[in-house]
Amino acid sequence: MTDIAEPPVKQARRNRRIAGTDPDKRRQILDGALDVFKARGFDAASMNDIAAAANVSKGTLYVYFEDKEHLFVALIEREREAQKRGAFEALDEDPDLAHALSNFGERLLRLLVSDFALSAHRIVIGVAERMPELGREFYENGPMQGARRIADYLDRKVAQGQLEIDDTALAAVQFLDLCQATLLRPRLFNAVRKPPSEAEIARVVASAVEMFLARYATRR
Template sequence: MARQTRKLERSDPVPAGRFAAGEDPAKREQIIDGAKSVFMKLGFDAASMNDITREAGVSKGTIYVYFQNKEDLFGAIIARERERITLRMRDILAGSEEVEDGLYRFGMGFATHITASQVIEAMRIVIGVVDRMPSVCRHFFNSPSQNVRTVLDDFIRRHVALGNLKVEDTDLAARQFIDMVSGTFFKLRLFGDLDDAPPFGEIDHVVTGAIRVFMAAYGLHNASVTTKTKEHA
């Protein structure tokens, strides 16, 4: 008797060791990596799904199993990069028991990241599509669960509870500190007035000053802020 075969239907159980269509995390990351490379090279508008297909090394059919279109892919890249920097900053603050030490670690880490060439190029792409994709770009900055500002807010709240800081609006305080440690450098880099990422010494100087201002506003005492060593960056 001839053996009958049929296609695997969506309702059929997935064989052990295999992922259902569109649910393989490694394949998804492979596609996102390819799309990010293409967007960084060509920009969002010039990039095509064919370009992404070639760069990712997958078929166009496979891409559409995971992502609806180019805009969906762009949103996935933004979400992944946001999560990565958020987790990094959370790890930096996790080992800091002293307020000033934590602020210094956070400030150095964030300012170094936000002024890196790859990040500046990515931010320029985001700015270029913000009018057409406002919800995607807004989500990058305002997601309540995965957000750098939220990480710093949590740190400030913890030290308020411990009696180390006196802050009425912790979200505002977090915004102020982030602006102080990154504002000038970030804007200069973003608009091309600063060709290269600032050296460690300049970032250290700005971050140290930001801590001094922050502690003057929110510290319980007039704290003396000293420059930390490179190993804390």
């Protein structure tokens, strides 16, 4: 019985995953892409520009990334993970629940309202309709992953008797949305051009923590 040949597109994608496994080369490409995107913006940047900045051939570039959109999302994930790690570390740095949530919220909000993060969100939203798999990947590796990590933290605090929460997954998203209230959307839609001040970030997050604990803190 003759084997059915794999479609060329699927075969090419699998070959790309196998070939593009050198972490140093991948890092080199992403570093070059970061310089190009910062200097020219997403729309004006080309794969030729990125290949030149990364000092690789265009063929090598396409071995690692099938197009500019996927390269940009990979870059977003790298930059976001480095900054997000510091935010989540804040949860374990302070045993005081209110202080830990405040420190986390402030660090996360600084990341979300930064120029790079906002540009990333706008670009992914812009291509999500014609490339839904890219939008899903961005969401699953970003907001959804973050909400799960917060939910895990809340689970631990419930087990310690500090919180009373039936649905920590829902509570995690509620807290994240409270921290972003009034600050993220105006920046996302470019209604507000400048990042909020540290004082404004602290004020909004403090209110979020107060509301969250008023609902979920254990009554002793």
